[in-house]
Amino acid sequence: MKARVHVMLKNGVLDPQGEAVRHALGALGFDGVEGVRQGKVIELDLADGTSEAQVKDMCEKLLANTVIESYSVEMI
Amino acid sequence: MHAAVVVFPGSNCDRDLAVAFERAGAKVSMVWHKDTDMPKGVDIIGVPGGFSFGDYLRCGAIAANSPICRSVVAHAERGGYVLGVCNGFQILTETGLLPGVLLRNAGLKYICKPVDLKVETSDSAFTTGYAAGSTMTVPIAHHDGNYFADDETLARLKGEDRVAFRYAENPNGSRDDIAGILSDNRRVLGMMPHPERMAEKSHGGTDGAAMFTGLVDQLATA
Numbered sequence: 554m555k556a557r558v559h560v561m562l563k564n565g566v567l568d569p570q571g572e573a574v575r576h577a578l579g580a581l582g583f584d585g586v587e588g589v590r591q592g593k594v595i596e597l598d599l600a601d602g603t604s605e606a607q608v609k610d611m612c613e614k615l616l617a618n619t620v621i622e623s624y625s626v627e628m629i
Numbered sequence: 630m631h632a633a634v635v636v637f638p639g640s641n642c643d644r645d646l647a648v649a650f651e652r653a654g655a656k657v658s659m660v661w662h663k664d665t666d667m668p669k670g671v672d673i674i675g676v677p678g679g680f681s682f683g684d685y686l687r688c689g690a691i692a693a694n695s696p697i698c699r700s701v702v703a704h705a706e707r708g709g710y711v712l713g714v715c716n717g718f719q720i721l722t723e724t725g726l727l728p729g730v731l732l733r734n735a736g737l738k739y740i741c742k743p744v745d746l747k748v749e750t751s752d753s754a755f756t757t758g759y760a761a762g763s764t765m766t767v768p769i770a771h772h773d774g775n776y777f778a779d780d781e782t783l784a785r786l787k788g789e790d791r792v793a794f795r796y797a798e799n800p801n802g803s804r805d806d807i808a809g810i811l812s813d814n815r816r817v818l819g820m821m822p823h824p825e826r827m828a829e830k831s832h833g834g835t836d837g838a839a840m841f842t843g844l845v846d847q848l849a850t851a
Contacts, residue, residue, distance in 0.1 A: 566777060
């Protein structure tokens with residue numbers, strides 16, 4: 554089984570990388586991109602029976618820094 | 630005074646930090662990240678700059694979960710002293726010993742240059758050798774030094790006189806120009822600039838030396 558973890562900067566935390574991507578899209582002629590937020594996707598190969606709660610524990614302890622990042626877990 | 634300097638794969642300021650402590654009169658032990666215990670009688674632990682574990686995941690995140698960091702946290706929780714410089718500061722925020730986090734520089738560029746710092750408090754063993762309000766020049770060398778903490782945390786840091794250093798000119802977007810902060814018991818300092826790289830004449834200046842001589846004086850008499 555697998556889990557997919559999405560890690561994003563929380564609202565209110567400036568994302569200078571996302572901002573640079575937004576500028577670059579504008580320079581390429583893509584109008585109307587009003588904001589870009591860049592995050593991470595982490596895929597985990599898990600032993601059968603690993604619970605979503607365990608994956609959330611991994612997020613809290615290592616995969617996300619909850620001071621600035623939020624996360625969501627998708628069991629697949 | 631006995632200092633331990635932690636070495637991670639990717640640390641690159643560990644020897645500089647050790648030399649700065651030694652020149653100030655401390656005995657120094659180097660400690661490998663896989664070790665689980667500090668040498669006996671350590672007064673202060675130095676967490677050096679560099680790129681521990683290649684900055685994978687987030688700067689300092691992997692190092693903060695290494696075996697030796699459990700000893701660093703235990704030492705701090707017993708009231709021991711810890712100095713984290715640059716990557717060391719990032720690691721200390723990831724362990725939770727210091728609040729906030731270091732984000733990518735606002736200008737997205739790695740910055741390596743001397744900067745002027747304002748000493749905001751002399752009320753700590755780290756800054757006792759400086760007059761509050763004085764200016765010192767030390768180098769920064771980082772890509773992720775943009776200090777971020779929420780409003781409540783910032784208010785607490787200011788209210789408790791825990792901002793140790795501010796940039797005279799903000800180079801990286803840090804909130805409130807913060808360059809270094811203290812823990813609530815004032816025994817853990819994290820700072821992005823490198824005092825160990827401005828600690829003897831051949832460095833081009835000695836403004837950082839007073840931190841190490843001050844620490845040796847304070848901790849030897851403690």
